[in-house]
Amino acid sequence: MKVSIYRYNPETDREPSMKEYEVDTNGKDLMVLDILALVKEQDSSMSYRRSCREGVCGSDGMNINGKNGLACITPLSQVAPGVLEGKKPLILRPLPGLPVIRDLVVDMGMFYNQYEKVQPFLQNTSPAPAIERLQTPEDRAKLDGLYECILCACCSTSCPSFWWNPDKFLGPAALLQSYRFLADSRDTATEERLSKLDDPFSLFRCHGIMNCVSVCPKGLNPTRAIGHIRSMLLERGI
Amino acid sequence: MSIRTITFDAIVVGGGGAGMRASLQMAQSGFKTALISKVFPTRSHTVSAQGGITCAIASADPNDDWRWHMYDTVKGSDYIGDQDAIEYMCNVGPEAVFELDHMGLPFSRTEEGRIYQRPFGGQSKNFGEGGQAARTCAAADRTGHALLHTLYQQNLKNGTQFYNEWYASELVKDDEGNVCGVIAIDIESGETVFFKAKATVFATGGAGRIYASTTNALINTGDGVGMALRAGVPVQDIEMWQFHPTGIAGAGTLVTEGCRGEGGYLINKDGERFMERYAPNAKDLASRDVVARSMMMEILDGRGAGPNGDHVFLKLDHLGEEVLHSRLPGICELAITFAQTDPVKEPIPVVPTCHYMMGGIPTNVHGQAIKLSGGHEGEEQFVNGLFAVGEVACVSVHGANRLGGNSLLDLVVFGRAAGLYIEDQLRQGMTQYEPTDANIDEAMARLRRWDESTSGESIPALRKELQSVMQNHFGVFRKGDLMAEGVAKLADLRERIGKAHLDDKSKPFNTARIEALELENLLEVAEATAIAAEGRTESRGAHSRYDFPDRDDENWLCHSIFDPKAKKLGKRDVNFKPKTVDTFQPKARTY
Numbered sequence: 166m167k168v169s170i171y172r173y174n175p176e177t178d179r180e181p182s183m184k185e186y187e188v189d190t191n192g193k194d195l196m197v198l199d200i201l202a203l204v205k206e207q208d209s210s211m212s213y214r215r216s217c218r219e220g221v222c223g224s225d226g227m228n229i230n231g232k233n234g235l236a237c238i239t240p241l242s243q244v245a246p247g248v249l250e251g252k253k254p255l256i257l258r259p260l261p262g263l264p265v266i267r268d269l270v271v272d273m274g275m276f277y278n279q280y281e282k283v284q285p286f287l288q289n290t291s292p293a294p295a296i297e298r299l300q301t302p303e304d305r306a307k308l309d310g311l312y313e314c315i316l317c318a319c320c321s322t323s324c325p326s327f328w329w330n331p332d333k334f335l336g337p338a339a340l341l342q343s344y345r346f347l348a349d350s351r352d353t354a355t356e357e358r359l360s361k362l363d364d365p366f367s368l369f370r371c372h373g374i375m376n377c378v379s380v381c382p383k384g385l386n387p388t389r390a391i392g393h394i395r396s397m398l399l400e401r402g403i
Numbered sequence: 404m405s406i407r408t409i410t411f412d413a414i415v416v417g418g419g420g421a422g423m424r425a426s427l428q429m430a431q432s433g434f435k436t437a438l439i440s441k442v443f444p445t446r447s448h449t450v451s452a453q454g455g456i457t458c459a460i461a462s463a464d465p466n467d468d469w470r471w472h473m474y475d476t477v478k479g480s481d482y483i484g485d486q487d488a489i490e491y492m493c494n495v496g497p498e499a500v501f502e503l504d505h506m507g508l509p510f511s512r513t514e515e516g517r518i519y520q521r522p523f524g525g526q527s528k529n530f531g532e533g534g535q536a537a538r539t540c541a542a543a544d545r546t547g548h549a550l551l552h553t554l555y556q557q558n559l560k561n562g563t564q565f566y567n568e569w570y571a572s573e574l575v576k577d578d579e580g581n582v583c584g585v586i587a588i589d590i591e592s593g594e595t596v597f598f599k600a601k602a603t604v605f606a607t608g609g610a611g612r613i614y615a616s617t618t619n620a621l622i623n624t625g626d627g628v629g630m631a632l633r634a635g636v637p638v639q640d641i642e643m644w645q646f647h648p649t650g651i652a653g654a655g656t657l658v659t660e661g662c663r664g665e666g667g668y669l670i671n672k673d674g675e676r677f678m679e680r681y682a683p684n685a686k687d688l689a690s691r692d693v694v695a696r697s698m699m700m701e702i703l704d705g706r707g708a709g710p711n712g713d714h715v716f717l718k719l720d721h722l723g724e725e726v727l728h729s730r731l732p733g734i735c736e737l738a739i740t741f742a743q744t745d746p747v748k749e750p751i752p753v754v755p756t757c758h759y760m761m762g763g764i765p766t767n768v769h770g771q772a773i774k775l776s777g778g779h780e781g782e783e784q785f786v787n788g789l790f791a792v793g794e795v796a797c798v799s800v801h802g803a804n805r806l807g808g809n810s811l812l813d814l815v816v817f818g819r820a821a822g823l824y825i826e827d828q829l830r831q832g833m834t835q836y837e838p839t840d841a842n843i844d845e846a847m848a849r850l851r852r853w854d855e856s857t858s859g860e861s862i863p864a865l866r867k868e869l870q871s872v873m874q875n876h877f878g879v880f881r882k883g884d885l886m887a888e889g890v891a892k893l894a895d896l897r898e899r900i901g902k903a904h905l906d907d908k909s910k911p912f913n914t915a916r917i918e919a920l921e922l923e924n925l926l927e928v929a930e931a932t933a934i935a936a937e938g939r940t941e942s943r944g945a946h947s948r949y950d951f952p953d954r955d956d957e958n959w960l961c962h963s964i965f966d967p968k969a970k971k972l973g974k975r976d977v978n979f980k981p982k983t984v985d986t987f988q989p990k991a992r993t994y
Contacts, residue, residue, distance in 0.1 A: 176909050209906055209918075210909065212912045217451050218656075219740075222620065266911060267912040277443075281559060284560075287556075313548070
């Protein structure tokens with residue numbers, strides 16, 4: 166099958182280009198990450214990130230035939246009709262909207278900065294008890310769909326609002342994290358967290374486009390979390 | 404020799420659970436600490452841990468006792484776990500787990516609002532007399548992910564200085580062998596730097612990638628073990644590799660033991676629940692070495708499933724959709740992705756798969772690395788300046804076989820312990836050993852070797868060959884002549900890897916260079932494993948030999964210790980002196 170990969174090495178290339186490779190899959194429905202390993206055997210200079218190879222570490226987010234996803238849990242059959250059969254090429258590009266360091270490796274600095282801005286850690290001013298802080302199963306269930314984020318950046322880099330204002334709009338991943346702590350019955354910094362979000366950009370640049378929801382490899386729903394924060398901000402304003 | 408030097412009080416190499424627990428402790432103390440990680444920390448392999456963290460917090464059973472946990476762990480280790488270290492881990496454990504809750508770890512909950520605990524293999528109440536215990540604290544089946552993210556978040560809060568995507572390539576020692584720091588490469592720019600510190604803490608994890616089939620992440624290449632061995636630091640019990648009973652057949656991805664804890668069980672091709680024959684009491688919750696061997700016996704006896712009869716099944720559908728989706732959501736996802744199987748409807752094809760390195764750098768409970776004065780024999784001495792925690796260390800709480808859920812506990816307890824100890828030592832005044840230019844130059848030698856290579860075999864091909872040697876010669880069942888062949892093949896590979904070729908010598912984000920350096924570490928771990936496995940002439944825990952089928956307490960109730968310089972295997976005493984409880988005496992191990 167044909168694989169077309171975005172190549173750029175700042176040391177030698179003046180501008181990026183797409184490079185074509187021919188890979189023999191024996192008709193197997195391999196994962197995109199397996200294809201990358203086969204390409205690397207042919208051309209060791211092609212760089213990409215990878216670690217767990219099972220969709221939990223978030224290293225190998227990339228743009229696969231136009232859609233962001235994790236290479237390790239995307240089988241060829243799910244990329245686009247005809248790719249598995251070799252009728253259409255597999256096209257791999259770095260995540261959009263972030264500076265490219267080399268080939269499929271992007272500089273995630275802006276993404277991590279926004280994550281850090283939401284103070285993604287539990288805050289509780291009361292002294293810790295000798296055992297765990299108790300939490301009902303119902304309160305714990307409020308964290309499901311929030312804590313599972315793997316920081317792969319597939320969502321934020323598919324969001325036009327984030328492309329436009331990556332420094333001021335926090336983006337879906339960071340906002341999901343923000344709500345993860347707002348929703349935690351053990352966290353007491355609600356007011357402080359909300360006041361930091363109450364400006365025209367941090368959260369309100371979300372226009373409900375929902376690209377984040379459609380690409381999240383973990384099936385999470387940042388738009389819903391953003392909606393919950395909106396409601397909390399509204400209630401607070403009244 | 405001009406190389407940029409960055410100086411800290413302490414450096415931690417590795418950003419998994421153990422490394423980040425250590426760095427957190429030191430960041431809170433105010434000492435200048437850096438954490439060097441070859442991946443962004445939340446991409447470390449701890450993230451893949453599923454089932455939980457075993458600890459007697461007395462939630463599922465208000466009468467639970469850490470001494471029962473200690474008994475299980477000693478028995479699980481097949482009696483070569485150090486009882487002082489196991490005592491420390493099980494006793495301090497509850498405090499370390501409650502701290503994780505206070506940090507925000509989203510544990511699953513009981514109706515009383517306490518942390519949810521599930522049964523895991525090898526767990527008992529009342530020193531093996533009171534039946535199955537439920538002692539593994541869980542956040543659904545994503546406990547490692549929840550733990551790793553929580554620790555990263557706390558490190559952010561406390562201002563740890565991170566060097567993410569920096570690769571530590573070599574220890575720097577002075578002429579006396581005292582550790583002065585490490586050489587590390589900034590992967591993004593390609594710059595090489597000397598990190599100088601009074602304390603160098605290795606938290607580099609395991610090396611499951613020495614095997615062709617493993618649950619381990621691609622990054623688990625034994626970098627810390629490789630660096631230690633090249634620096635002449637010995638490794639202990641390195642022949643002890645855990646094969647997890649339930650890796651997804653073909654893909655190798657892990658399916659948590661928590662599945663069996665929640666009531667799942669293994670069946671052979673005839674649908675028989677075969678563990679009832681091998682472990683009549685504990686059945687599917689016998690310890691991992693026992694279950695993995697039983698599965699292999701079924702397969703070798705022709706009762707394996709599939710066209711090649713090469714796997715068995717893990718049956719879960721009887722638990723019902725609701726339990727599976729609430730308690731084991733991640734497993735449902737993984738089974739669909741990697742086995743095209745929905746566990747709600749059909750059983751998952753599974754096979755024993757390399758999972759965990761019980762051996763590693765010998766340490767005491769403070770993480771201080773230990774060597775012997777004569778290499779493989781003689782007096783115990785500290786390797787000044789070097790510490791190890793987590794999977795790379797052999798403290799040893801796992802002995803010849805680790806119990807499920809004890810790995811995450813090991814990480815947080817000993818990461819924390821090393822942090823506390825180093826903090827205290829720094830306060831009292833720790834020595835900064837100073838390397839000469841020649842010492843630093845020596846540590847740069849292998850980087851230069853690759854940069855000067857002009858021709859030779861390719862890295863991926865050599866790696867595959869090494870992995871298949873380990874898979875075929877040092878698997879679940881071992882045999883002297885087969886292992887001797889394996890040792891010879893590895894000697895040949897050493898020669899060829901020494902002449903292999905790095906064709907891409909560019910600087911920015913050159914992952915080919917990193918893979919070359921990792922290959923050399925894989926080789927070091929593989930060779931140590933092979934020589935130690937051939938040398939331990941008995942069967943104990945995960946080390947099972949056809950030619951020596953019995954445990955031999957007379958000769959081998961001890962650690963093995965591998966001296967990399969002489970390539971010789973020696974012995975080291977196991978600690979049988981816990982401080983607050985009576986010694987658990989070795990006895991026959993049945994489940």
